[in-house]
Amino acid sequence: MTQLILALTVGILFACGAYLVMRRGKIKLILGLGLFSHGVNLLLFGSGEMILGKPAIFNDKANFLGELATRSFADPLPQALILTAIVISFGITAFMIVLLNRRDTLLGSEIMENELAPGYDWLVYTDDDLEEQRQKQAESKGNGSSKISGGEPL
Amino acid sequence: MNPNLLAVPIALPLFTAALLLAVSRWGGRQLIDLQRGLTAIALLVNLGVALALANYTLSGHRLVLQMGGWQAPFGITLVADGLTSILLTMAAIIFLAVLPFAIGTIDFHRERMGYYPLTLFLLMGINGAFLAGDLFNLYVFFEVMLMASFVLLTVGGQPAQTHSGIRYVVLNLIASLVFLAAAGIAYGTLGTLNMAHMAERLQTAAPAVKTLLAGLLFVSFGSKAGLFPLFFWLPSSYHTPPPAVMALFGGLLTKVGVYTLFRSFTLFFPDLLVAWQPLILGVAGATMLIGVLGAMSQPTVRRVLSFHIISQVGYMIMGLGVAVDGQNLAMGFGLAAAILYMIHHIIVKSTLILAGGAIQIEMGSDELARIGGLVSKRPLLAILFFLAAIALAGIPPFSGFVSKLSLLQITMDSGHWLVAGISVVVSLLTLNSMTALWRETFWGEYEHPGRLTPWLLDAPLRRWLVLGPIAGLLVLSLGLGLFGERFFQMTNTAAQQALDQAGYIAAVRPVEPESVAGPADYPAESPTDKGGHDE
Numbered sequence: 166m167t168q169l170i171l172a173l174t175v176g177i178l179f180a181c182g183a184y185l186v187m188r189r190g191k192i193k194l195i196l197g198l199g200l201f202s203h204g205v206n207l208l209l210f211g212s213g214e215m216i217l218g219k220p221a222i223f224n225d226k227a228n229f230l231g232e233l234a235t236r237s238f239a240d241p242l243p244q245a246l247i248l249t250a251i252v253i254s255f256g257i258t259a260f261m262i263v264l265l266n267r268r269d270t271l272l273g274s275e276i277m278e279n280e281l282a283p284g285y286d287w288l289v290y291t292d293d294d295l296e297e298q299r300q301k302q303a304e305s306k307g308n309g310s311s312k313i314s315g316g317e318p319l
Numbered sequence: 320m321n322p323n324l325l326a327v328p329i330a331l332p333l334f335t336a337a338l339l340l341a342v343s344r345w346g347g348r349q350l351i352d353l354q355r356g357l358t359a360i361a362l363l364v365n366l367g368v369a370l371a372l373a374n375y376t377l378s379g380h381r382l383v384l385q386m387g388g389w390q391a392p393f394g395i396t397l398v399a400d401g402l403t404s405i406l407l408t409m410a411a412i413i414f415l416a417v418l419p420f421a422i423g424t425i426d427f428h429r430e431r432m433g434y435y436p437l438t439l440f441l442l443m444g445i446n447g448a449f450l451a452g453d454l455f456n457l458y459v460f461f462e463v464m465l466m467a468s469f470v471l472l473t474v475g476g477q478p479a480q481t482h483s484g485i486r487y488v489v490l491n492l493i494a495s496l497v498f499l500a501a502a503g504i505a506y507g508t509l510g511t512l513n514m515a516h517m518a519e520r521l522q523t524a525a526p527a528v529k530t531l532l533a534g535l536l537f538v539s540f541g542s543k544a545g546l547f548p549l550f551f552w553l554p555s556s557y558h559t560p561p562p563a564v565m566a567l568f569g570g571l572l573t574k575v576g577v578y579t580l581f582r583s584f585t586l587f588f589p590d591l592l593v594a595w596q597p598l599i600l601g602v603a604g605a606t607m608l609i610g611v612l613g614a615m616s617q618p619t620v621r622r623v624l625s626f627h628i629i630s631q632v633g634y635m636i637m638g639l640g641v642a643v644d645g646q647n648l649a650m651g652f653g654l655a656a657a658i659l660y661m662i663h664h665i666i667v668k669s670t671l672i673l674a675g676g677a678i679q680i681e682m683g684s685d686e687l688a689r690i691g692g693l694v695s696k697r698p699l700l701a702i703l704f705f706l707a708a709i710a711l712a713g714i715p716p717f718s719g720f721v722s723k724l725s726l727l728q729i730t731m732d733s734g735h736w737l738v739a740g741i742s743v744v745v746s747l748l749t750l751n752s753m754t755a756l757w758r759e760t761f762w763g764e765y766e767h768p769g770r771l772t773p774w775l776l777d778a779p780l781r782r783w784l785v786l787g788p789i790a791g792l793l794v795l796s797l798g799l800g801l802f803g804e805r806f807f808q809m810t811n812t813a814a815q816q817a818l819d820q821a822g823y824i825a826a827v828r829p830v831e832p833e834s835v836a837g838p839a840d841y842p843a844e845s846p847t848d849k850g851g852h853d854e
Contacts, residue, residue: 186489197494205499212507230830242506246455250499253462257492264488267473268481298488 171211178204191265195258202254205249213243320375322384325397327368328407328446332760335361336439342431354435355422361439362418365446367410373404377809379816391829394515396452398827401813402658403449408579409665410445412795413570414438416788420673421563422530424680424775429561429725432474440467441567444581448575452827453513454502457579457631461498461543465491468572472556481818485557488825490552494542501535508532515827516585533588533595535759540583544576545629547605554613557625561677565621569628570669574661575837577635581654585817592643599640604738607633607745615752620675620685623756624668627711631664637738638726643818644733653733654814656725659807663718663799667710670792674704677785678760680775683769687756705787708753710796713746718796721803795823845848 178200185197221241223232232238339354376382376399386395399407415439425434444464451457469491473484506512507521508528521529529823533613542549553573557565584592610630617623638657645652660704677700678693694701710717723746730739766772776782799806816822 174437186493194489198489201493201496204497205503208500209503209506214510219573242512246503246506246566249455249459253459254492256466257462260466260487260491261488262471264469264481264484266477267476270484271476271478271481 167282168211169197171207175204175208175211178207191269195261195265199254199258202250202258206254208251209243209246213240216240320371320380320382322382324368324372324399325382325384325399325450326386328365328395328411328450329443330427331365331368332362332439332443332446332707336436336443336778339436339439340433342405343431343436344395345807347594351427354430355418358435358439359418362442363416365442366408366415369404369407369411372399373408374402374818376401377812379812383826387688391827392471392516395456396513396515396827398448398452398514399450400823400826401809401816402578402581405658405813406449406574407446409662410442410449410571413669414442416669416792417563417566417673417827419784420566420787422754423781424676425561425563426475427679429475430742433473434471437467437474438567441471443467445575446780449578451817452515454505454517455512455598457514458495458498458502460842461575462720464572464575465495468568472560472568473562477559481489483559484824487556488500490542491776494549496537497535497542501532501539504528504535505532511829514582514826517836519824519829521587529588529591533584533591536583536587537580539738540576540579541602542576543573544580544636545573547602547608547609547633550606550629552748553629554617554622554625556565558619558621561621562621562672562679565625565676566669566672569625569672570665570841571764572664573632573737575630577632577661579745580636581639581657581817585642586804586823587793589643589818589820592611592639596640596644599636600735603633603637604741605633606636608741611745611748611752615748618686618688620678620687620756620760621672623687624672624675625751627671627749627752628668630662630749631668631711632803633745634660634723634726634742635664637730637742640738641733641735642844643731643812644735645729646732646734648729648732649811651811651814651818653723653729653809654817655738655811656722656729658810658813659799659803660722660726662806662810663722663796666792666796667707667717667719670707670796671704671711673785673792674700674707675787677775677789678704679774682767684772686768688758689768690760690766691762691763695765696773699786700776701757703786703793704761706793707758707789707796708757709750710793710800712750714750716797716852717793717798718799718803721800721807725807751807754778794810 182197182201182204184198185193185200186198188194215235216239219237219239221239221244223238225232325433328798342350343354372382379401382399385391386397388394407429417516421434422437441464444460444467447460448457448464451460469484469488472487473480502512505517509524511517511519511520521532538549542552545553557568560568588595607630610626610628610633614623614626614630617626635657636697638653639662641653642657643653645649675685678690681697681700682693684689691773706717713719713722715721722741727739727742730742775785
């Protein structure tokens with residue numbers, strides 16, 4: 166019965182996640198991805214052998230195969246897997262939220278019509294190097310002596 | 320050979336990157352120079368280790384490291400065989416080649432935001448994914464690689480970058496979750512996550528388990544590799560970061576997906592290579608065709624190149640499809656040809672992206688309609704781009720010729736005329752697309768749409784930082800083409816090793832916990848896990 170409820174929950178979470186991810190809007194996207202990862206975490210939880218009332222720790226490294234054979238400790242692997250998966254999905258979700266906010270700040274909208282906002286190619290990002298280069302070239306044109314000998318074809 | 324060497328390609332980039340992060344927040348350009356120097360040293364050591372591993376494994380050995388002395392299904396296992404070490408070497412070469420280009424072109428802001436530590440984290444994730452001996456660590460290293468690539472893709476924070484970054488993150492995250500679900504199902508049905516142990520138990524598993532697992536892995540790895548219905552994240556994001564970043568991504572990230580497909584299908588499901596052959600070959604053909612047709616319709620240099628990545632991945636999957644097929648040629652010929660193609664593609668694609676990036680920075684734009692006539696100003700760049708373009712299309716004496724020829728040979732030998740025909744047509748269309756690219760960029764009247772004067776290739780030092788790596792990678796491609804037979808023998812060794820499922824299981828030697836009655840049967844220390852107790 167528990168297994169069935171677990172399976173149904175995983176299925177419902179996947180379905181809701183897929184629906185939300187395919188909707189337009191950033192909050193729905195973030196929630197959808199969250200539901201997806203919860204679904205997968207529950208699936209991982211259900212994948213282990215459930216032993217009731219035992220800690221997920223064994224006593225002796227040299228004897229761990231023996232302890233495993235007598236089922237004297239619970240399966241620690243699903244817990245470790247879920248913990249890792251939670252940490253990873255937490256990190257990615259945080260990154261996603263920052264990224265979405267950053268895009269909205271830059272574009273002023275949640276929906277992007279064009280692939281490239283005009284005038285916002287990464288090259289237009291005039292960096293120090295480019296600026297310096299331009300100044301140096303202007304200077305070298307001015308006083309005639311340049312360290313960077315430009316204009317020569319290779 | 321000391322198996323602890325296997326930890327170096329993971330630990331070295333990790334610790335170097337941590338060190339760089341510690342110093343990167345303060346100070347100005349002196350510390351950037353320090354970062355560059357340390358990165359160069361780390362990448363050189365990494366290349367040395369990868370070459371040593373390749374030298375050892377390509378003579379037919381496998382190297383296994385059981386972390387902390389734990390026996391195989393319980394501990395973390397790292398495995399290197401021929402395929403792994405070939406790809407480790409390729410990753411090391413590409414990172415080393417892109418470094419001078421990055422020094423020449425990456426702007427100060429991105430460097431200060433941690434470009435160099437991020438590339439090292441990316442290298443760690445890629446190396447780890449190649450070396451991982453169990454499914455969950457493969458997932459973790461995938462995530463390390465993806466996190467580093469998310470940040471590399473969006474650092475700089477341009478609108479195009481953030482917008483494409485969102486698509487990239489979401490689709491890769493979903494693919495990763497499918498992979499994680501596959502890992503959970505593997506643990507639930509097989510009771511293990513160690514790859515050798517899984518392979519052992521899958522031999523007797525129910526067909527439903529096999530189909531489910533293979534399907535989930537094919538979808539998730541295929542989406543990372545950029546296969547036909549799942550590739551759309553790639554061309555919508557790869558053209559937005561700086562060219563140095565795109566060269567790393569285009570050369571290596573999709574190849575990690577291809578590697579995991581090779582590994583999972585040869586190790587877990589060797590029988591499905593036959594049963595699913597129509598599916599694999601169909602996907603391969605569609606990927607090739609859609610990729611090249613997409614490339615022909617694109618308006619900018621880097622978008623064309625990112626569509627060509629997809630079309631080239633199709634060839635590798637075609638090699639996987641005929642891996643155990645063939646009438647007159649030896650078994651494994653297809654996989655060997657696919658591995659050779661992978662080597663060729665990693666080299667040539669990175670070269671082309673670097674050259675395309677140089678064009679873009681030089682001209683201020685890479686829109687084909689707006690640029691032209693660059694050959695009069697930069698003849699050397701024009702020659703290098705032309706050589707790389709014909710290498711991609713498969714003109715001798717470059718590496719594209721031998722690898723495409725061997726793939727075509729095995730596909731025709733096994734009687735798959737339709738896919739073979741598609742691959743020939745795609746080759747022709749690739750040549751057409753590449754010559755069109757060259758013509759639009761270098762031929763005709765000189766048109767320079769950029770607002771700034773051309774600057775990239777003016778300073779002699781920067782010119783060699785930019786053109787040196789391109790020329791060096793082309794020399795590698797030429798070497799691969801000229802000594803094709805020797806390299807094919809190497810990849811053949813790797814392919815035979817990859818197809819030798821029993822050998823892989825024997826090398827890792829997973830213990831069966833159920834069969835071990837008690838402490839008396841605890842397996843003795845094996846020669847492969849000496850050392851490594853300090854982990």
